[in-house]
Amino acid sequence: MGNTVCLFGGCIDQASVGVIEKWGRFEKLAEPGLHFFNPFAGQMLAGVLSTRINSLDVKIETKTKDNVFVQMLCSIQYRVVKQNADDAFYELQNPREQIQAYVFDVVRAVVPKMNLDELFEQKGEVAKHVLEELAKVMGEYGYSIEHILMVDIIPDPAVRKAMNEINAAQRLQLASVYKGEAEKILQVKKAEAEAESKYLGGVGVARQRQAITDGLRENILNFSNKVEGTSSKEIMDLIMVTQYFDTIRDLGSQSNNTTVFIPHGPGHVRDISDQLRNGLMEAKSANLDGN
Structure with missing residues (x-):
């Protein structure tokens, strides 16, 4: 040229x-x-x-150790060695066909020893084997093999589809594991929050009852000091009646309250008071018997 x-x-x-x-x-x-x-x-x-570098693309069809047919696209870069140009001129009539034949031979000897996954991971090893064999053979004919690249590995379409499905199934399985762990954490946190809420609610109720008890005791003491001759029972009855009428008034003043109808009458206040007193006395008696 x-x-x-x-x-x-x-x-x-x-x-x-x-x-x-x-x-x-x-x-x-x-x-x-x-x-x-x-x-x-x-x-x-x-x-x-x-003496410029020439490129030759070779497409090889072979199968792997696990009987998967693949097509491999190999790119070989070679050149004539200037000092041995006479060997290249006289020894080989068609160097491209000779290189292609050796590439076929080496690839079909190495790839069947590998599984498909190993082939994708170790395609550089395949290129290394091809380079070593070609460099040794073509060097005798005055050619130098500069580089060999395994450009692409193309499995059968059915195999690629199956590999994609396996990969998708594995990712779905991993996503399910993460989703289950997240739901577990949410349930644990929710249970912890409910337990904390109930604990704080119990503390609030206990403090409320303690405040009511302290207030009643203070009212009884103040009433006893100011009104002589009154007993604690009479003072408690009076407080219960007062609380009863306050409750009736609150129920009547707010229309959005849910009303529970109970037996109505001042005499029922005394019954409630007696029930509370009897319950306290029974509890006290039970504690004394237990001791």
Whole structure:
């Protein structure tokens, strides 16, 4: 390409090397530039080889150890070794076919020893095996293998679909585990919140009852000091009646209250008071018996 040759001379382009013959036999290699030949002495330019890097894409179909058929796209970058250009010119007629044949041979010897997952993980090892074998063989013919890349690994479409489904199922399973853990945490936190709420509610009720008890005791003491001759029972009856009428008034003044109807009458206040008093006395008696 781009080399000018005439009967008495020729121009060899940069990144190329010429092969000069004398009487049909190899004589020497010609560097880039202008060269003159003596046709009367049997000297001529037999051919020109490029020393640029060439690229060859090879598509190989093979199967893995787990019997999955795959297609592998391999890219080989090679060049003519300038010092051995005569070997490249005379030894190989079609270097591309020779390289492709060796790539097929090495790949189909290495890949069947690997599972599909191992092939994806170790495709660099496959490229390394191919590079070592090609460098050893093609070096004898004046070619240098610069790089080998395993560009793509394409499994059968049915296998790819199955792999995607397996991956999706695993992710769904992991999502279910995370969702269950989140629900568990929410339930635990909710239970802790309810327990804390009930505890605080109990503390509030206890404080309320303690305040009511303290208030009643203070009222009884104040009433006894100011009104002589009254007993504690009479004072409690009076307080109960007062509380009873206050409750009736509150129920009547607010229309949005839920009203519970109970037996009505001042005499029932005394019954409630007696029931409370009897309950307290029974509890006190039970504590004394237990001691």
